Amino acid sequence: MESVASSEVGNLFGEIGSLAQETESGSQREYWPRSAIFKRGLSVQTHATAIQGHSSLVRVSAPRYIPQMPQDVTGRLNLRQCFLTLGLFLCVTMILLSRRESVAHIPWMDNLLPRPATAEASLISNSTAGNTKRSLSAQLNRAAGHQDTSSMASTTTSEQSSSALQNFQARCKHAGVIVCQGFDEASAFLQPVWPNTGFYYKKECPTWPTPCVQQDRDVSFSGTGSARWDIYGNTGENFEANWLQNFGQTFGRNSTFYVQYAFRADPNWVSIDWTKTGPRGGNTAPKLSIFHNHDSTCAAEEITIHDHNSWTMPTGYSDCGNKQFITKLDGVTYTSKGDFLLQQGFTAPAPFTGEKCQWKDDRPTGTCFKIQPNTWYTLYFKVHVGDWGQPNSSVEAWFAPQGQSMRKFINVMGYTLNQDKGSAGFDTLTLTQYMTGKQSSVAHPTAHVWYDELIVSTRSIQAPTGPTP
Numbered sequence: 001m002e003s004v005a006s007s008e009v010g011n012l013f014g015e016i017g018s019l020a021q022e023t024e025s026g027s028q029r030e031y032w033p034r035s036a037i038f039k040r041g042l043s044v045q046t047h048a049t050a051i052q053g054h055s056s057l058v059r060v061s062a063p064r065y066i067p068q069m070p071q072d073v074t075g076r077l078n079l080r081q082c083f084l085t086l087g088l089f090l091c092v093t094m095i096l097l098s099r100r101e102s103v104a105h106i107p108w109m110d111n112l113l114p115r116p117a118t119a120e121a122s123l124i125s126n127s128t129a130g131n132t133k134r135s136l137s138a139q140l141n142r143a144a145g146h147q148d149t150s151s152m153a154s155t156t157t158s159e160q161s162s163s164a165l166q167n168f169q170a171r172c173k174h175a176g177v178i179v180c181q182g183f184d185e186a187s188a189f190l191q192p193v194w195p196n197t198g199f200y201y202k203k204e205c206p207t208w209p210t211p212c213v214q215q216d217r218d219v220s221f222s223g224t225g226s227a228r229w230d231i232y233g234n235t236g237e238n239f240e241a242n243w244l245q246n247f248g249q250t251f252g253r254n255s256t257f258y259v260q261y262a263f264r265a266d267p268n269w270v271s272i273d274w275t276k277t278g279p280r281g282g283n284t285a286p287k288l289s290i291f292h293n294h295d296s297t298c299a300a301e302e303i304t305i306h307d308h309n310s311w312t313m314p315t316g317y318s319d320c321g322n323k324q325f326i327t328k329l330d331g332v333t334y335t336s337k338g339d340f341l342l343q344q345g346f347t348a349p350a351p352f353t354g355e356k357c358q359w360k361d362d363r364p365t366g367t368c369f370k371i372q373p374n375t376w377y378t379l380y381f382k383v384h385v386g387d388w389g390q391p392n393s394s395v396e397a398w399f400a401p402q403g404q405s406m407r408k409f410i411n412v413m414g415y416t417l418n419q420d421k422g423s424a425g426f427d428t429l430t431l432t433q434y435m436t437g438k439q440s441s442v443a444h445p446t447a448h449v450w451y452d453e454l455i456v457s458t459r460s461i462q463a464p465t466g467p468t469p
Contacts (some may be wrong), residue, residue, distance in 0.1 A: 093148065098239040150467050154317050164222035167464055168453050169258075176459030178248055183452055184223040189215050195294055197246045199227075204239040206232045212240040213416070220451040221262040221376050221402065229433050231269070231286075233443040246294070247456055251385055252425030259381045259429060260461045262402075262452040263288060265312075267373040269447035274310040277444060278437030285310040286449075287431045291383065293420060296430040300418035301426060303383060303395060309365060312371045313357070316395060316410060318417065325395055325412045334391070334415045343368055345398075345408030352398065353469050354408035355397070369399055369409040376402040378453070378464050382409075386424070388419035398469050405466030429456070 027323050043401050057135035174179035182189065189211075192198030205212035207230070216228040229240050251257045269286070278284025285383075291303040298320040308315040328335045331344035342364055345354020357368035371377065378400045386392030397410035419425070462468050 023172055027259070030180050041201060099275055104188060160223070164464075168222045171462045171464070174457070174459070175259075176457040177455060177461070178458065179454060179456035181245070181246060182223045182225075183215065183220075183227045183429055183454075184225045184433045186215060189213075189227075192244075195244070195246070196242060199241045199243055201241040203241050204236065205241075206239070208236065213243075216243075216450060219264070219450055221264075221378075223452075226262075226264075226450045226452040227431070232438050232447070233445065235438070236440045237432045237436060237438045238432065239440075240433055242434070243451070245429045245431070245454065245456070247427045247429070249426040249458075250293075250425045251383070252419075253385060253388055256382065256458070257426065258386045258455075258457045258459065258461050259289075259291065259383075260378060260453070260455045260457075261289065261431070262372075262376055262450075263376050264376045264450040264452075265371055265373060266448040268445045269375045270312050270371060272310070272444050272447060274307070274438070277442040278435065279438060282437040283309055284435050284437040286432075286435050288379075288431075290316060290432065291381075292428055292430065293423045293426060295420070295423055297430055297432075299423070300420045301423055303381075303426075305379070305381075305397075307371075311368075313342070313361055313364060313368050314371070314397075314399075314409070316397070316412075318415075324358070324415075325410055325415075327412055329358070331411060333415050334412050338447040343409045344411040345369070347411050348408035348469070351467060352406055352408050354398070357409075369407075372401075375451075378402070378406075378426040378448075380406060380461065380463070380469070382460070382469075385417055385424070389416060391416045393417040400463065400465065403465055406463050406469050408469070 091198045102315045168182060170178075183189075189199055191201055194200070199211070199213055201211040202208075212230045212232070214228050214230065215225045217225050219228065220226040225242065231240060245376065249255070274285045275283065285307045287304055287306040289305050290297045292299060296302075297304075300319050302318050302320060303316060304318070304321070305311070305314050305316050317323055318325075323336070326335060326340040326342060327333055327342060327344050329339055331341055331347040337358070337359070341356065341358050343355040345352070345355035346356035346367070348354055355367045355369045356365050358366045360366075380398045380400075382394075382396045384394045386394075392413045395410060395412045395415060396408065398406040398408050400406045431454070433449060453464075460468055
């Protein structure tokens with residue numbers, strides 16, 4: 001009988017380099033591949049059948065005895081079984097750990113792998129780590145056969161973002177809208193030619209030629225971007241930029257216009273005492289916006305919203321700061337002396353009833369609208385121009401944290417708006433962080449603010465959430 005080479009048998013059975021096991025059969029020596037013994041299940045009761053087309057393989061009668069495995073081969077087999085068993089054990093352990101919330105606590109598992117809560121807590125430090133956490137959770141959930149809730153959360157966030165953008169776009173389509181700017185397009189951040197609409201950057205910015213106002217793709221009220229101001233320490237009154245927005249029409253005598261924009265500030269902007277960055281008593285603090293004629297931002301035809309005395313409490317003035325939006329304690333009638341209110345929204349009917357913030361004992365008291373850090377607000381203004389120089393104009397303003405309804409904070413009636421010589425009226429607004437008197441010798445932490453969803457209209461603008469005032 002011919003000997004069968006182990007390599008040939010190994011190839012025929014799909015295994016290269018199989019070892020052969022030697023047996024005794026009469027006066028001849030026959031070689032059986034180990035793969036044939038274990039994979040084909042040969043025993044004293046079975047026969048090996050020849051494979052057609054391979055003359056080197058012949059039918060073999062049942063051997064007189066079952067060959068014994070050499071000790072080294074048996075050891076390797078046991079080691080392989082050990083590894084397979086350990087692998088199966090670890091797989092089961094991972095599945096049980098991923099389902100830890102729904103099964104009883106198993107103390108001995110604590111010594112094998114860190115707790116999922118601990119592992120996840122170490123990953124939640126920033127947005128990148130948050131994505132890592134969601135990826136890890138998704139893998140464990142899939143291993144355990146659970147539904148991937150992180151994917152559901154991501155889908156929900158995406159749907160919310162899409163809904164917010166649709167909301168903004170719907171407001172922009174309302175009758176009367178003449179300006180709609182979401183800061184979603186990179187083209188909005190290109191420097192224009194004066195006096196066209198756009199950002200006018202300041203070369204005094206410490207990071208120049210990188211501007212101190214950037215498009216922020218990570219933080220926005222809606223859409224894919226917002227405008228972020230970076231306010232560095234050791235900078236002057238206006239080292240960032242201004243957004244100049246032309247209305248395309250002028251609002252003069254006996255006219256009304258509406259403005260709405262979203263604003264957000266970081267903890268540094270809220271906590272810094274900006275008055276200490278300027279001369280003592282100079283009321284150095286950030287402006288938020290200015291409605292004006294294109295000829296000047298500091299003039300009779302001016303309505304400025306600012307963070308008065310760095311209280312993080314928006315108030316307003318006109319005439320280059322000579323007249324404040326303050327009223328008598330009735331919350332309606334303008335006054336320039338005596339006891340007065342800085343914010344007067346409590347006079348509005350429900351559901352727009354707002355603040356009653358009085359200047360008393362050299363500080364604001366009562367209920368005052370103050371900007372909280374890392375919170376988006378929609379600020380909404382209605383300006384009615386009566387007769388120039390006559391007390392029959394009015395300025396009203398509302399605020400709403402994102403997702404909440406509007407509440408009133410400015411309600412100044414019988415107000416006198418003056419006209420600049422040769423000027424026809426309001427036709428421009430500026431978004432700015434200009435701080436009068438800010439000194440570049442003063443250091444402070446870098447602060448950031450964001451603007452989004454700018455709308456100007458000849459009619460009332462729909463509120464993002466809830467009823468419209």
